[in-house]
Amino acid sequence: MGARDPNQSRRDFLKSSALAGGGLIVSFALPGTTRLAQAAGNDVKMSAYLRIAPNNDITVVCGLSEMGQGVHTAIPMLVAEELDADWMRVRVEQAGVDKAFANPIFGMQATGGSTSVRGHWEPMRKAGAQARAMLIAAAAEIWKVDPSECSTEKGMVLHKSGKKASYGQLAAKAAKQVPPKDVKLKDPSQFTLLGKSGTKRLDTAAKSTGKAKYGLDIYLPGMLTAVIAHAPVLGGKAVSVDDSKAKAVPGVRQVVTIPAGVAVLADGYWAAKMGRDALEIKWDDGPNAALSSEGISKMLSDGAKAGGAVGRNEGDAKAAAPAKTLEAEYEAPFLSHSCMEPLNCTAWVRNGEVEIWAGTQSQGPAQGILAQVGGVAPGKVKVNTMYLGGGFGRRFAPDPVIGATILSKMTGKPVKLVYSREDDTRGYFYRPASVTRMKGGLDAGGKAVLFTANVASPSIMEGSHFMKLPPDGVDEFGVEGIRDCPYDIPNLRIEYSRQEPGGVQVWFWRSVGHSQNSFFLESFIDEMAHEAGKDPFEFRRALLSKQPRYKGALELAAEKAEWGKPLPAGVHRGIAVVFSFGSWCAEVAEVSVAADGTPTVHRVVAAVDCGMTVNPDIVKRQIESAIVYGLTAALYGKITFKDGQVQQSNFHDYRMLRMNQMPKVEVHIVPSKEAPGGIGEPGTPPIAPAVANAIFAATGKRIRKLPILA
Amino acid sequence: MVSLSINGKKRELDVAPDTPILWVLRDSLHLTGTKFGCGIAQCGACTVHLDGQPVRSCATPVSEAVGKKITTIEGVAATAAGKAIQAAWIKNDVPQCGYCQSGQIMSATALLAKNRKPSDADIDEAMSGNVCRCGTYNQIRAAIKDASATVKGA
16 A cells, blocks of 8 residues: 555644644533533533533533534544443533644644544543543542442442432532543443444434524624625736625625625625625736636646656556556546535624634634734634534635635624625635546456556645645645555556646545545446456455455445346446545445436445444444535536636536435445544545446446536 | 514514515524525525425515515424424434525425325425435435324324
């Protein structure tokens, strides 16, 4: 395996950004919900992560952002398991920014990269175990017994004599105990919550009654709502602005020009939008006015033909002389994240402090960035993390929080900056487009002996403005999912050619580089299997004999999908297996293709090896969610450019998968005692190749360019 | 002034009659359960009921609601169908990010109110205007079927 730790780059990115904020401990209770924490009241603080109320309510304070992935349930479960809490009394509260909540994998407070459970599996269990030890110590002191004679169960400390006391009764005394440095964690065989099915999410009631509060749901006294007219071409500038008609719209209060564009501030969204529509702006399009998707495709294709920096080199790919060779060029487009909740942020700059309310994946970095924007110390930046109406990587980017803070600073008022759906779709931070040229070789017996891939794409590392390409010139995110090709092929070479079409801001998109590279690799391996005259499952399996966890996931998916058994007439299978974010995921798609070429995906069977699980129900839902996200992109997703402008704008031309196209999905979890892997992303990469391979099985036509319904 | 009936309450509001219902609910009344998703009736996140019929409030001017009853997610539990749908949503742990779910629940409630035993095809027809980016469609379908089995007043 030539790949390095997939999180190293993002960790470096966050460290090197030097945007660490300090100090400020703030908590923000998400209001109006049943199992979410109420105001602290006379709760006893056991640690930064945990409070216990006299009435036995347990509040777990979570520094990670809830964007649907279930982290506001998983983190409390980790604490509750080792605490032996009564789960029915456990609540969750969103933390502010504090170093206690730094993501151990990033070294910063941020949510992404499917790191939450991986990074917090031990620390949060320790937080629970530590509090449990303190509760036992307090009880032992009161009862004048040895702590070793005490046990815990469902929120109670029990003594062998029959004495018992609830955590609520003991908390005040327990909090005065010295927290033990070393606590023994449970053996997984002792788990009562972790890995067991049936634990419901803590946020369901709030999200089923309209009470859950997202960034857009904040209303402050005297607040203005801002909508920005962005330059239609990235890098363009307003030459002249006639705002007289905009200012005549009832409710419009101010029109100001900021680096992001021309902002209309009004009493509410509708007035702001009407005001923006009434602006008359002359734009200078700048250097990117000729950008076109045709030009970008050619640039990437030329790059892939030429090759570039060597990311992995085994055997001698150049000298290898296989009996049979095949070669193909694949292409994946730019993609928008299109979170259901359009991007937004509310900021209030006042009295030397910056306060924001935002659904953000990166509150730690945001604190540092906004300190610079607001001209205050990082400790004077308060971040209220709201529920995220989807994240997918997009809410890692700071553009809305910067824009809102600038506007509040300029106007002296609380400002809610709202992206319209069109702004959101055209707002850049796209999954990079990529063209990859691959070559495969087979020996006379049909065994794979050669694989090369030349990847050409823009660099996320450089585009992030926080990272640099490493000395070898290979963008980690540009090649992940193909450089780590797991197949046992003796001659193997991966090259990366950085190509930058002018002005396009690229970014992390659910599963990042795997989202396109796994499509390339897993489709091309299928081509090799076909060329070898072998079954695509068996061909992969034979090449994975040294990769037990790849093989395990692949075999479980094939078994559950009844690979090889006949399907109804016209329905065909495709398969793919991918390792990403610490987990192995294989998917089998069952697809039929109509006479006009339109595919229907009937069923997807997935198998995931993500090590030990916290909440297997949420694991299954995350894989299903990731499949829908990837399938939507595979079928419809493309951001294209003409004359420097993004051609898509809203859901009518940037299409979403809907209820009537939803396949049945079955998810199977490989039983495991290994450390947990990530789960938010690993379901996305296999679906595009699984579907494309099924389409080939149905039609004999290879899908080498996404989206499928171009 | 516009006179409205929202979740059974009369409201007098000083808003332009062409303002979409969505922004009256959200910006004037801070009834934030109804969500903004697309602004052009393409995603269903803003779905409310006008006299029991589902409408996309982002693209329906408030003038069209005059003389009719507006029901939002905050008031939908007052109906037998709404109550059953919300209970089924909770039982099935449907939401992930949750942002689209108010609209999903409003569309599902309108379906169940007029069709106590919706088929898969009925569900497809009633629900395909509501986008869920987290992909909870199978859970939504299961919850509607659950609610169909439990709803009172069949």
